[in-house]
Amino acid sequence: MDTKVTDAADAAWTTAPSPCVDICKYKRQGRCVGCSMTKAEKQAFPSSGGAEQKREFIETLIGRLQESARNPAFWIMSYRRKCEREGVPCPIPVEGDDA
Structure with missing residues (x-):
């Protein structure tokens, strides 16, 4: 793998904003219906560590969405817009990128 691609990916995870997509309605077992985080997780994310910890955290959230029979594509689309903003x-x- 090209180290420039790896460096860019690590930088993206390092600067990744909170997975919160500004819906903030807690229903499902104390989890937000928008991002699937608990209030404690939302507060902890900014200090959740480096690139690897943030990647693992967000992958866990995507897994939660899949397990709850929700399509994670809707959250991903909202999160991509948040990053852009x-x-x-x-x-x-x-999906479909080789990166």
Whole structure:
């Protein structure tokens, strides 16, 4: 793998914003219907560590959405828009990208 691609991917995860997509309605077992995080997870994310920890955290959220029979594509689309608004690269690749 090209180290430039790896460096860019790591940088995207390092600067990844919170997975919160500004819906903030807690229903399902205390989890937000928009992002599937608990209030404690939302508060902890900014200090959740480096690129690897953020990647694992977001992958866990995507898994939760899939397990709850929700299509994670809707959250991913909202998260990509959030990254764009904040002017940071979205760490979640577009399906079909080779990156």
